[in-house]
Amino acid sequence: MRIALLGYGKMGKIIESIAISRGHQIVARIDKDNAADLQTLTNEQVDVAIEFSMPAVAFDNLSTCIKNGIPVLSGTTGWLDKMTDVENLVKEKNGTFFYASNYSIGVNLFFKINDFVAKLMNPQQDYKIDMEEIHHTEKLDAPSGTAITLAEGVINHTERKEKWVNNSSEKTDELSIISLREPEVPGTHSVHYRSEVDTIEIKHTAHSRQGFALGAVLVAEWLPAQKGMKNMDDFLKL
Ligand SMILES: NC(=O)C1=CN([C@@H]2O[C@H](COP(=O)(O)OP(=O)(O)OC[C@H]3O[C@@H](n4cnc5c(N)ncnc54)[C@H](OP(=O)(O)O)[C@@H]3O)[C@@H](O)[C@H]2O)C=CC1
Numbered sequence: 661m662r663i664a665l666l667g668y669g670k671m672g673k674i675i676e677s678i679a680i681s682r683g684h685q686i687v688a689r690i691d692k693d694n695a696a697d698l699q700t701l702t703n704e705q706v707d708v709a710i711e712f713s714m715p716a717v718a719f720d721n722l723s724t725c726i727k728n729g730i731p732v733l734s735g736t737t738g739w740l741d742k743m744t745d746v747e748n749l750v751k752e753k754n755g756t757f758f759y760a761s762n763y764s765i766g767v768n769l770f771f772k773i774n775d776f777v778a779k780l781m782n783p784q785q786d787y788k789i790d791m792e793e794i795h796h797t798e799k800l801d802a803p804s805g806t807a808i809t810l811a812e813g814v815i816n817h818t819e820r821k822e823k824w825v826n827n828s829s830e831k832t833d834e835l836s837i838i839s840l841r842e843p844e845v846p847g848t849h850s851v852h853y854r855s856e857v858d859t860i861e862i863k864h865t866a867h868s869r870q871g872f873a874l875g876a877v878l879v880a881e882w883l884p885a886q887k888g889m890k891n892m893d894d895f896l897k898l
């Protein structure tokens with residue numbers, strides 16, 4: 661398959677090496693210095709684009725691909741306020757777009773575990789719920805996209821929770837997400853249910869970025885045959 665990489669940083673480089681090891685060809689590497697080259701890419705040169713860039717530029721990158729008829733998957737976090745615009749563009753252009761806050765298979769199983777635990781704990785009012793995410797110090801956004809997905813899972817299944825906040829909170833209707841930044845951490849997420857007598861904790865620890873990158877390449881292999889807005893549940897049939 662002919663792949664265009666949009667964003668050639670930490671993730672772009674690992675995705676490149678996995679894609680090549682699986683027999684694919686990297687036909688474009690778009691980064692800050694050659695960002696204008698994206699305008700010239702067409703679906704005759706590229707089968708799929710993989711976008712891991714930065715919150716401020718992701719929407720423009722994705723829109724260009726959709727306008728140029730290139731199926732595109734994005735892992736960039738911190739731009740989701742523009743998702744409705746992407747949906748409208750995909751409809752208008754009959755395009756193909758895939759988004760996941762986390763491409764690791766393990767994290768997507770963890771999302772399902774999180775939903776199950778939240779449902780089970782919903783009636784247990786003695787437990788206070790809070791979350792923590794830890795990432796490397798270069799991360800631009802907080803809370804992480806993965807933490808937001810987990811928080812949405814908890815809120816959807818917990819009657820007393822209305823919204824998440826990115827600070828410590830004692831309000832019953834708020835779900836607190838604490839974001840910590842430490843050198844070299846690829847991504848650790850935990851959800852805690854704390855009572856006077858015990859704590860129940862579910863936790864996912866990424867040991868490297870390999871799981872995110874492999875997931876993105878597997879989705880890229882599947883995506884060109886799809887149409888419309890797609891996500892990990894469609895891909896994994898979870
Ligand atoms: N969904 C998932 O599974 C995962 C998501 N992520 C997310 O992916 C994104 C990228 O992560 P990561 O690779 O670690 O970040 P990096 O900062 O290492 O890489 C981002 C790259 O984007 C480049 N860039 C800047 N402007 C543009 C532009 N206009 N077009 C294309 N590229 C551009 C940057 O260049 P320069 O440095 O020169 O500015 C940099 O090389 C983040 O939002 C992160 O949260 C990360 C891991 C997993």
Ligand SMILES: O=C(O)C1=N[C@H](C(=O)O)C[C@H](O)C1
Binds near residue numbers: 804807872
């Ligand atoms: O920036 C990162 O590194 C990561 N970003 C994603 C997120 O915001 O959830 C996924 C993963 O946790 C690594």
